[in-house]
Amino acid sequence: DAGVIQSPRHEVTEMGQEVTLRCKPISGHNSLFWYRQTMMRGLELLIYFNNNVPIDDSGMPEDRFSAKMPNASFSTLKIQPSEPRDSAVYFCASSLSGLGSPLHFGNGTRLTVT
Amino acid sequence: RKEVEQDPGPFNVPEGATVAFNCTYSNSASQSFFWYRQDCRKEPKLLMSVYSSGNEDGRFTAQLNRASQYISLLIRDSKLSDSATYLCVVTTSTGNQFYFGTGTSLTVIP
Numbered sequence: 439d440a441g442v443i444q445s446p447r448h449e450v451t452e453m454g455q456e457v458t459l460r461c462k463p464i465s466g467h468n469s470l471f472w473y474r475q476t477m478m479r480g481l482e483l484l485i486y487f488n489n490n491v492p493i494d495d496s497g498m499p500e501d502r503f504s505a506k507m508p509n510a511s512f513s514t515l516k517i518q519p520s521e522p523r524d525s526a527v528y529f530c531a532s533s534l535s536g537l538g539s540p541l542h543f544g545n546g547t548r549l550t551v552t
Numbered sequence: 553r554k555e556v557e558q559d560p561g562p563f564n565v566p567e568g569a570t571v572a573f574n575c576t577y578s579n580s581a582s583q584s585f586f587w588y589r590q591d592c593r594k595e596p597k598l599l600m601s602v603y604s605s606g607n608e609d610g611r612f613t614a615q616l617n618r619a620s621q622y623i624s625l626l627i628r629d630s631k632l633s634d635s636a637t638y639l640c641v642v643t644t645s646t647g648n649q650f651y652f653g654t655g656t657s658l659t660v661i662p
Contacts, residue, residue, distance in 0.1 A: 469648065471650070480652075480654045480655065481596070481639070481652050481655075483649075483650075486649065488648060493648075494649070529595055529596075533650075535646075535647065535648050536647050536648075538583075538584050538601065538647065539584075539647065540584075540586050540598045540601060540641075541586075541596075541598070541641070541650055542598070543595035543596050543597070544595060545594075545595055546594075546595050
């Protein structure tokens with residue numbers, strides 16, 4: 439079975455550019471999560487969707503970040519304009535919402551903003 | 553107060569040793585519990601769920617203590633390949649949101 443698929447695996451961009459990260463959750467999963475991980479701050483939840491609806495976006499750092507889930511099989515996380523402090527690994531994860539169902543992570547996108 | 557507290561370590565143990573990690577959580581209504589393993593530059597991967605009665609998977613044993621609000625992971629006969637960061641995860645009462653500990657770093661030494 440295909441797991442959570444993220445693209446690109448690596449992204450290097452210059453400050454001020456727009457960055458779009460993509461995620462395809464596991465088929466049948468109805469919850470999708472975007473996380474960011476850095477050495478300094480660890481794993482941080484940015485936003486999560488349930489049945490394609492954003493439920494909690496309190497972790498989104500600022501207005502430069504936006505996330506969408508137009509359908510059950512696709513989500514994007516956009517940063518515009520990007521800044522060097524956005525450099526991190528961004529993980530997408532999905533689950534079947536409900537008790538006892540774990541999270542499944544994608545391979546992550548390693549973002550470097552110069 | 554953080555939802556989940558975890559000793560970051562690092563734990564450096566010799567091969568064959570037994571090592572235990574604990575994790576405390578603040579919400580007594582939390583419903584589901586997990587241990588994840590994360591290797592360097594990789595994504596977190598589910599190691600095992602933690603059930604109320606405790607559960608075992610080979611050399612790994614997970615326990616839940618609801619009264620004291622902690623979960624534990626015991627690794628017996630440590631292997632070099634066990635070197636990784638171990639993350640405890642606790643969900644909300646509905647199971648819809650996941651709270652991660654900061655992770656405990658384990659290095660198994662030859």
